[in-house]
Amino acid sequence: MNEFDVIRKLSGLLPPAPPEVLVPIGDDCAVLRLGGGTWAAASDMLVSGRHFKGWADPADVGYKAVAVNVSDVAAMGGTPRFILVSGAAPDPETALGVFEGVAEACGEFGVYPLGGDTTGADALTVDVAILGEIEGVPVLRSGARPGDLLAVTGELGASAAGLLALEEGREGFERLKARHLRPRPRVGTGRAAARLGVGAMIDLSDGLASDVRHVCERSEVGCRVDLDALPVSEDARRLAASLGRDPGVLAATGGEDYELLVSAPEHVLDALAETAGLPVTVVGEVTGAGIDFRRGGDVVEELSGWDHFS
Amino acid sequence: MNEFDVIRKLSGLLPPAPPEVLVPIGDDCAVLRLGGGTWAAASDMLVSGRHFKGWADPADVGYKAVAVNVSDVAAMGGTPRFILVSGAAPDPETALGVFEGVAEACGEFGVYPLGGDTTGADALTVDVAILGEIEGVPVLRSGARPGDLLAVTGELGASAAGLLALEEGREGFERLKARHLRPRPRVGTGRAAARLGVGAMIDLSDGLASDVRHVCERSEVGCRVDLDALPVSEDARRLAASLGRDPGVLAATGGEDYELLVSAPEHVLDALAETAGLPVTVVGEVTGAGIDFRRGGDVVEELSGWDHFS
Numbered sequence: 187m188n189e190f191d192v193i194r195k196l197s198g199l200l201p202p203a204p205p206e207v208l209v210p211i212g213d214d215c216a217v218l219r220l221g222g223g224t225w226a227a228a229s230d231m232l233v234s235g236r237h238f239k240g241w242a243d244p245a246d247v248g249y250k251a252v253a254v255n256v257s258d259v260a261a262m263g264g265t266p267r268f269i270l271v272s273g274a275a276p277d278p279e280t281a282l283g284v285f286e287g288v289a290e291a292c293g294e295f296g297v298y299p300l301g302g303d304t305t306g307a308d309a310l311t312v313d314v315a316i317l318g319e320i321e322g323v324p325v326l327r328s329g330a331r332p333g334d335l336l337a338v339t340g341e342l343g344a345s346a347a348g349l350l351a352l353e354e355g356r357e358g359f360e361r362l363k364a365r366h367l368r369p370r371p372r373v374g375t376g377r378a379a380a381r382l383g384v385g386a387m388i389d390l391s392d393g394l395a396s397d398v399r400h401v402c403e404r405s406e407v408g409c410r411v412d413l414d415a416l417p418v419s420e421d422a423r424r425l426a427a428s429l430g431r432d433p434g435v436l437a438a439t440g441g442e443d444y445e446l447l448v449s450a451p452e453h454v455l456d457a458l459a460e461t462a463g464l465p466v467t468v469v470g471e472v473t474g475a476g477i478d479f480r481r482g483g484d485v486v487e488e489l490s491g492w493d494h495f496s
Numbered sequence: 497m498n499e500f501d502v503i504r505k506l507s508g509l510l511p512p513a514p515p516e517v518l519v520p521i522g523d524d525c526a527v528l529r530l531g532g533g534t535w536a537a538a539s540d541m542l543v544s545g546r547h548f549k550g551w552a553d554p555a556d557v558g559y560k561a562v563a564v565n566v567s568d569v570a571a572m573g574g575t576p577r578f579i580l581v582s583g584a585a586p587d588p589e590t591a592l593g594v595f596e597g598v599a600e601a602c603g604e605f606g607v608y609p610l611g612g613d614t615t616g617a618d619a620l621t622v623d624v625a626i627l628g629e630i631e632g633v634p635v636l637r638s639g640a641r642p643g644d645l646l647a648v649t650g651e652l653g654a655s656a657a658g659l660l661a662l663e664e665g666r667e668g669f670e671r672l673k674a675r676h677l678r679p680r681p682r683v684g685t686g687r688a689a690a691r692l693g694v695g696a697m698i699d700l701s702d703g704l705a706s707d708v709r710h711v712c713e714r715s716e717v718g719c720r721v722d723l724d725a726l727p728v729s730e731d732a733r734r735l736a737a738s739l740g741r742d743p744g745v746l747a748a749t750g751g752e753d754y755e756l757l758v759s760a761p762e763h764v765l766d767a768l769a770e771t772a773g774l775p776v777t778v779v780g781e782v783t784g785a786g787i788d789f790r791r792g793g794d795v796v797e798e799l800s801g802w803d804h805f806s
Contacts (some may be wrong), residue, residue, distance in 0.1 A: 192588050192595070192614060199599035204577070204608050210795065214612035221531010227610050229625055233617045254614035268528065272541035272623040278502045285502070289509035298514050300526035300537050304502060306541040309618060313582040315539055315625030373621070 214261040215326045228258040244280045245411035246367040248287025251312040253431040256295045257371035257444040259318030261341035261389035263325045263380025266297045266316040274307030328403035329463020330386035334472040337455050339372050339445045340464050347422040369444040375462045382457050384450040393441035395489045410478040411470035438489055524571035538568040539625035544712045551662040556677040558597025561622040566605045567681035567754040569628030572636045573690025573781035576607045578627040584617030619759045640696035640715035644782040647765050649682050649755045650774050655752020659730035669735055679754040685772045692767050694760040703751035705799045720782035721787040725748035748799055
C-alpha cells in the first residue's frame with residue numbers, strides 16, 4: 187500500500203459534504219462558503235528527518251511551515267488570513283525557536299496566529315492549518331483545457347539545488363539555500379491569476395513532473411512540457427553541473443519551489459506576466475491525453491512515466 | 497524554560513489582531529466573526545510515546561485526536577463542524593488505521609473532514625485543527641465570579657484509571673480503558689450551558705487541579721474545591737485502590753476526562769442538570785482569591801499549590 191492507495195481508500199470513508207463545502211478534499215485547499223465569504227482551508231506538516239535535517243534551524247522550520255500553507259492558499263487565488271500552529275519539540279527552547287520563525291512568517295505574509303498546541307516529542311514536528319479568504323471564484327486544478335498553455339512563475343530547481351548544497355555541506359550558494367529554507371509563496375501573483383481567469387492553478391510543492399500530473403488528472407487532459415524551457419537560474423545550473431546532475435531534470439522533479447503552475451490561453455498569460463513583477467515562463471501546453479516531457483523533439487521517458495508514489 | 501515561559505514569550509510576538517478576531521489565543525478556542533457567523537478554531541496534536549503507547553491502536557489515536565478537538569469546541573458552547581487532519585506515520589497501513597478512526601469520530605460527532613496532509617515519520621503523530629460554529633455568544637474561561645458554584649459534568653478520574661489499567665496491563669476494566677482511548681466530549685451539554693448563560697467553562701483535559709487554575713487566572717478569582725465531592729465511579733475507585741492510589745487525587749489530577757467544568761449560580765446549574773442527560777455535580781465554589789483544594793475541612797497542600805508546568 188502506498189500514499190495513493192491510502193487516499194483512495196479514504197475517499198470511500200468520507201461522509202456527504204455539508205452545504206458550506208464548495209470544494210472538498212483533493213485540491214490545494216478545500217473551499218468553504220461561510221456567511222457571505224469564501225474561505226480556503228488546508229494543513230501541511232513538516233517532520234524532522236523527512237522534510238528537514240540538522241541544517242535547518244527551528245526558526246527556519248517554523249517559517250517554512252507557514253510559507254508552504256500560504257502557498258496552498260495562493261494556488262487557489264486566495265489571501266492567507268489565519269493559522270493554527272501545532273508544534274512538537276524535544277525541548278522548550280526549540281519550540282520557542284519554531285514559534286519565532288512562525289511569527290516572522292506571519293508578519294511577512296500578513297497572517298494572524300489564532301493559537302494551536304505545543305507538546306514534547308523526540309522529533310521536531312510542526313503542523314500548520316490555514317484559512318485564506320477568496321474574493322470571487324477559487325482557481326481549481328480541474329480547469330485546464332486542451333490548447334491552453336502551461337506556465338510557471340519565477341524559477342524552478344532553486345530549492346532542490348539549495349537542498350543539495352545544504353546536504354553536501356557546500357560553502358556559498360546562500361541564495362539557493364535560502365530558497366529551500368524560506369520559500370516565497372506567490373500570493374499576489376496567485377490572486378492576479380484568479381482575477382485574470384486562468385483555467386487551472388497549483389503550487390509546485392512536489393515538483394513540476396508530479397504536480398502537472400495532478401492538474402492533468404483532475405482536468406482529464408494531457409500535457410506536453412519542454413524541459414529546455416524550464417526557468418533555471420545560473421547558480422542552480424552551476425551547482426547541478428558540479429554534482430553531475432541534469433538541471434532540467436532537477437527543476438522538473440526537485441520540488442519545494444512553491445512557484446505556481448497555471449494553464450491559460452496565451453493572452454491571459456501575457457496579461458499575468460505584465461502584472462506579476464516576476465517571470466512567467468511558458469513551459470508547455472495542455473493536450474488531450476498523456477503526460478509528455480520532451481527535450482527538443484525527444485521524449486524524456488523517466489519523467490513522462492514518473493510516479494510520485496513509487 | 498518551561499511551556500509556560502514559551503507561551504509568555506510568544507504572546508510578545510503576536511501581531512495586532514484583525515477585526516474578525518473576537519477571542520485571541522488563550523482560551524479553549526480562538527473565536528472569529530466570519531460573514532454573519534461566529535466560529536471557534538483550535539488545534540491539538542497527539543504524539544506516540546507522549547500521549548499514547550503501544551496499547552492504543554492507530555484507529556484509537558485518530559478517533560481521540562478528533563474527540564479532543566471536539567471537546568475544545570464544546571467548551572466554548574459551540575457545534576463542531578469541520579476538521580483538517582495532518583498525520584505522520586511510520587507506514588501507510590498505520591496512516592490508514594488513523595484515518596479510519598478519524599472517519600469514525602467524524603461520523604459520531606457530525607464533523608466533516610476538509611483534508612490535511614499525510615507524511616512519513618518514525619513516531620505516529622496526529623494533529624487535528626477544528627472549526628466549530630457558535631450560535632450566540634461563546635463561553636470563555638474569564639467569566640467566573642465570586643459566589644458562583646463550580647460544577648463538572650459526568651465523572652472524573654475514569655480516563656486516568658483507564659490509562660493506569662492500560663499501562664499496568666490489567667485484565668478487565670474495559671469501560672475505563674474505553675474512557676481513556678475514546679473520550680466522549682460533551683457537545684450537547686456545552687451548548688446547553690451556553691444557552692443557559694453559565695459564567696465560565698473549560699474542558700477538563702489537563703485535570704481539574706490544573707484546569708480550574710486556568711479559569712481562576714483568566715477570571716482573576718480564586719476557588720475552593722472539595723475533593724470528596726468529585727464524581728468518581730465505583731470501578732475507577734476500585735482500580736485506584738488496587739494500586740494504592742487516592743481516587744480523589746487521581747480524579748483531580750489525572751486529566752483527559754474531557755468533561756466540562758462550569759461556573760454558574762445554583763439555579764443555572766439546576767437547569768443544566770435537568771437538560772444535560774448526565775450528572776452535573778457541584779464540586780466547589782468561586783472565591784475572591786487563592787486555589788484551595790480541601791478534603792472535609794483540611795487543605796490538600798499538593799493540589800492547592802499544584803503547578804502544571806513544574
